[in-house]
Amino acid sequence: EAEISAKLPLKGKKxxxxxxxxxxxxxxxRFIGNHSSGKMGYDIAKTxxxxxxxxxxxxxxxxxxxxxxxxxxxxxxxxxxxxxxxxEHFGSCDAAIAAAAVADYRPxxxxxxxxxxxxxxxxxxxxxxxDILSSxxxxxxxxxxxxxxxxxxxxxENAEAKIRKKNLDLIVLNSLRxxxxxxxxxxxxxxxxxSGFNREVxxxxxxxxxxxxxxxxxxxxxx
Ligand code: CTP
Ligand code: CA
Numbered sequence: 001e002a003e004i005s006a007k008l009p010l011k012g013k014k015x016x017x018x019x020x021x022x023x024x025x026x027x028x029x030r031f032i033g034n035h036s037s038g039k040m041g042y043d044i045a046k047t048x049x050x051x052x053x054x055x056x057x058x059x060x061x062x063x064x065x066x067x068x069x070x071x072x073x074x075x076x077x078x079x080x081x082x083x084x085x086x087x088e089h090f091g092s093c094d095a096a097i098a099a100a101a102v103a104d105y106r107p108x109x110x111x112x113x114x115x116x117x118x119x120x121x122x123x124x125x126x127x128x129x130x131d132i133l134s135s136x137x138x139x140x141x142x143x144x145x146x147x148x149x150x151x152x153x154x155x156x157e158n159a160e161a162k163i164r165k166k167n168l169d170l171i172v173l174n175s176l177r178x179x180x181x182x183x184x185x186x187x188x189x190x191x192x193x194x195s196g197f198n199r200e201v202x203x204x205x206x207x208x209x210x211x212x213x214x215x216x217x218x219x220x221x222x223x
Pocket of ligand 2: 102103104
């Protein structure tokens with residue numbers, strides 16, 4: 001019994017994980033998106049499941065899939081759909097980890113029909129999407145809430161501001177400065193900052209290793 005709980009330290013816990021990009025429709029055949037592969041979020045979901053947690057993986061469009069009896073994948077396309085799926089599950093979860101690269105803006109007036117190239121110049125009016133992580137922070141009870149921050153300047157200050165603004169317990173700051181880190185690579189250079197602004201700087205690691213470090217924080221929180 002003791003051995004089982006040591007091997008499955010998250011048994012009985014339910015964790016919400018967001019992953020991948022979102023696509024925001026311009027017209028029926030075009031969208032605004034980004035290069036997120038979804039790998040970080042999927043690795044987090046797999047690690048949490050291996051540790052015994054039930055996982056709700058809310059995934060934007062990606063080529064990835066995972067088959068694990070502890071993981072329920074909810075596929076969405078847009079930020080609005082991701083928001084809805086997250087709030088359907090957040091109340092029953094013990095922790096949430098927002099690894100998705102949610103679009104910050106979406107076309108304000110998506111066209112019903114394919115836009116024709118009749119105009120010499122053409123612009124698309126954009127409006128902000130809902131900040132899913134902030135909205136979870138605003139309604140959280142006891143959930144341990146983890147976000148990411150992707151910064152290219154004033155990294156620490158910006159990440160700390162996100163902790164406060166979004167009511168987070170931990171933020172994973174992704175440094176893009178270093179070679180081999182960030183989008184399109186399988187490695188990340190991250191700094192963990194907690195709600196007391198304590199920092200933990202990590203070296204270049206694989207996404208699997210970063211996922212394990214993040215899940216260890218959840219385990220330590222519930223230990
Ligand atoms: N996030 C979210 N919903 C959004 C935008 C971001 O849930 N509409 C989450 C991301 O999943 C990530 C965190 O917020 O965990 C930070 O994302 P980031 O892009 O670094 O910050 P933003 O708050 O979007 O601010 P900015 O892009 O201006 O730096
Ligand atoms: Ca953003």
